[in-house]
Amino acid sequence: MTIFSKIIAGEIPCYKVAENDRFFAFLDINPVNWGHTLVVPKKETDYLFDIDDEELGEMMIFTKKVAEAIKKAIPCRKVGMAVLGLEVPHAHIHLIPLQNEGDMDFAKKISNPSPEKMMEIAQSIAKFY
Numbered sequence: 001m002t003i004f005s006k007i008i009a010g011e012i013p014c015y016k017v018a019e020n021d022r023f024f025a026f027l028d029i030n031p032v033n034w035g036h037t038l039v040v041p042k043k044e045t046d047y048l049f050d051i052d053d054e055e056l057g058e059m060m061i062f063t064k065k066v067a068e069a070i071k072k073a074i075p076c077r078k079v080g081m082a083v084l085g086l087e088v089p090h091a092h093i094h095l096i097p098l099q100n101e102g103d104m105d106f107a108k109k110i111s112n113p114s115p116e117k118m119m120e121i122a123q124s125i126a127k128f129y
């Protein structure tokens with residue numbers, strides 16, 4: 001079971017943003033920017049581009065809805081999307097609110113984001129989903 005499956009199962013806490021029967025979205029615990037969200041399929045697959053076409057299409061539609069909610073909740077010019085998957089072997093899409101290019105820099109993380117602020121952000125995004 002991957003760490004993300006444990007999060008989906010509620011065995012590990014997270015700042016949940018949205019969920020449907022097949023996908024789950026929650027804040028990245030080490031955000032590069034406020035509102036940095038991960039979108040994951042509930043079915044475990046390591047590499048995003050190994051997911052079959054139908055599932056990936058549905059995942060993109062769910063991701064779009066989450067991105068629209070982020071855009072409403074967090075002041076930003078656009079919501080950026082990235083696929084890394086180098087750390088956690090459970091496919092996921094990073095959604096990151098952007099003011100400029102530098103906001104997509106994964107080498108820069110917000111240091112010690114407070115639980116209160118993370119909770120507030122997750123709830124404000126969830127409201128718009």
Ligand code: 5GP
Pocket residue numbers: 003012014015026027028029030031038083084085086087088089
């Ligand atoms: P990647 O696999 O895309 O290279 O990186 C995995 C991402 O998942 C990282 O941005 C990391 O901060 C995030 N992450 C890893 N473990 C956890 C966790 O237990 N909870 C949450 N919310 N995010 C995590």
